[in-house]
Amino acid sequence: xxxxxxxxxxxxxxxxxxxxxxxxxxxxxxxxxxxxxxxxxxxxxxxxxxxxxxxxxxxxxxxxxxxxxxxxxxxxxxxxxxxxxxxxxxxxxxxxxxxxxxxxxxxxxxxxxxxxxxxxxxxxxxxxxxxxxxxxxxxxxxxxxxxxxxxxxxxxxxxxxxxxxxxxxxxxxxxxxxxxxxxxxxxxxxxxxxxxxxxxxxxxxxxxxxxxxxxxxxxxxxxxxxxxxxxxxxxxxxxxxxxxxxxxxxxxxxxxxxxxxxxx
Numbered sequence: 001x002x003x004x005x006x007x008x009x010x011x012x013x014x015x016x017x018x019x020x021x022x023x024x025x026x027x028x029x030x031x032x033x034x035x036x037x038x039x040x041x042x043x044x045x046x047x048x049x050x051x052x053x054x055x056x057x058x059x060x061x062x063x064x065x066x067x068x069x070x071x072x073x074x075x076x077x078x079x080x081x082x083x084x085x086x087x088x089x090x091x092x093x094x095x096x097x098x099x100x101x102x103x104x105x106x107x108x109x110x111x112x113x114x115x116x117x118x119x120x121x122x123x124x125x126x127x128x129x130x131x132x133x134x135x136x137x138x139x140x141x142x143x144x145x146x147x148x149x150x151x152x153x154x155x156x157x158x159x160x161x162x163x164x165x166x167x168x169x170x171x172x173x174x175x176x177x178x179x180x181x182x183x184x185x186x187x188x189x190x191x192x193x194x195x196x197x198x199x200x201x202x203x204x205x206x207x208x209x210x211x212x213x214x215x216x217x218x219x220x221x222x223x224x225x226x227x228x229x230x231x232x233x234x235x236x237x238x239x240x241x242x243x244x245x246x247x248x249x250x251x252x253x254x255x256x257x258x259x260x261x262x263x264x
Contacts, residue, residue, distance in 0.1 A: 017056065020046075020048065020052070020056055021056040021059065021060060023046060024042065024046065024053065024056055024057065024060065024066070025060060025065060025066065025077075025081075027042065027045060027046055028066065028075060028076060028077050029077055029081070033076070034076070035074060035076065036069065036074035036075050036076030036077075037074060037075055037076075038072075038073060038074055038075075039053060039054070039073070039075070042075065057075065060078075061078070063078075063080055064078040064079050064080040065077070065078050065080050065081055066078050067079065094115070094117070094126070094225075094226065095115065095126060095127045097256060097259050097260065098115050098127065098217075098226075098228070098256045098259075099115075099127060099129075101228070101252050101255050101256050102114075102115055102127060102128070102129045102228065102252070103129050104252070105129070105228065105230060105248065105249065105252040106129035106130070106131060106132075106230070108248055109230045109245060109248060110131060110132060110133060111131045111133070111230040111231060111232040111236070111237065111245075112128060112129065112130055112131040112230065112231055112232060113128065113129045113228065113229070113230050113252075114127070114128045114152065114228065114229045114230075114231065115127040115128070115226060115227075115228055116150075116152040116153075116214075116226060116227050116228075116229065117225070117226045118147060118153070118156045118160075118224075118225075118226070118227075119144070120147055120157075120160075120164065120167070120168040121146060121147055121148070121167075121168040121169075121171040122144040122145060122146055122147060122153075123144065123145055123146075123147050123150060123152050123153045123156070123227075124142065124143070124144050125140070125141055125142065125143050125144075125145075126141060126142075126226075127141060128141060131232060133232070133236070145206060146176075146206070147168055148168065148169060148173055148181070148187055149173075149176055149177075149180050149181070149202065149205040149206045150202050150205075150206050150212065150214075151200045151201055151202035151212035151213060151214030151227075151229050151231070152200070152202075152212070152214040152227040152228075152229045153227075154187075154190065154191060154194055154200040154202070154214070155194060155199065155200040155214040155215055155216040155224070155227040155229075156216055156224045156226070156227050157187075157191055158191040158192075158194035158195045158200060158216065158224075159195065159216050159218070159224035160224060165188075165191070166184070169184050169187065173187065176205065176206055176207075177204055177205060177206065177207065177208045178204075178208075179203055179204040179205045179208075180205045180206075181205065197246070198215065198246065198250050199213055199214060199215040199246040199247075199249055199250050200213070200214045200215070200227075201213055201214075201242055201246075202214070202231075203239075204234055209233055209234050209235075210231055210232070210233065210234065211231070211232065211233075211234045211237040211238075211239075211242070212229050212230070212231040212237075213229060213230055213231075213237070213242055213245040213246055213249050214227050214228065214229035214230075214249060215227060215228060215229075215246075215249045215250040215252070215253035215254075216253060217253045217256045217257050217260065217262075218257045218260070218262040219257075219260045219261065219262060220260060220261030220262060220263075222262065222263065225260070226256075227253065228249060228252050228253050228256065229249060230245060230248075230249055
């Protein structure tokens, strides 16, 4: 048998075919392709010829990873992908899924990193990686804070429907520091900024000397199911430092979102 780079040629060919078949699967799974794609669209989008695409589609269709609409001829993800997705999501544990991302975020920023879930009108801290600094924020795992005045809470509220947000605000917006936003109008304006910017800032709103930068985490349905943040003393997390921390926190949130199956 002919060998290439120490491997049988047939093994290399099978591996290349598998990679190209997976390319078709991933292409059909991209956001905006719920209606699937025609054979012509697949050949054009993947830069493959028609016979190659048809050959690679055959085994995918056999195991129902891809299905062809008999009326339109369009190819789309098959029912077996839903089963695989369900099994994957059933096996997820949020803390386990996010923990190494929190570790990396704390290391990259030198600040305490948190994972927080909403229980509106509050948020609950479910995991954290302590800052290596001697002076740091103290929010124990299991502790609760109001959503309206915390970075993590506002990150979730910014991506929650208006009715749910207003129901949370109906519990009151008491002033916790001189910087707390205490009117629905002010908070809604801040939530609009958060949606545009991609991350939230608790600018000394919950505790007088603590600043927090947070970003939302989305699940496979596009729901903001939790948030990640870094927090620390205002003397260390200065206003000038916030624009540099925002992308780091957002990237961590995006990685966890990806692991939860989010399309965004």
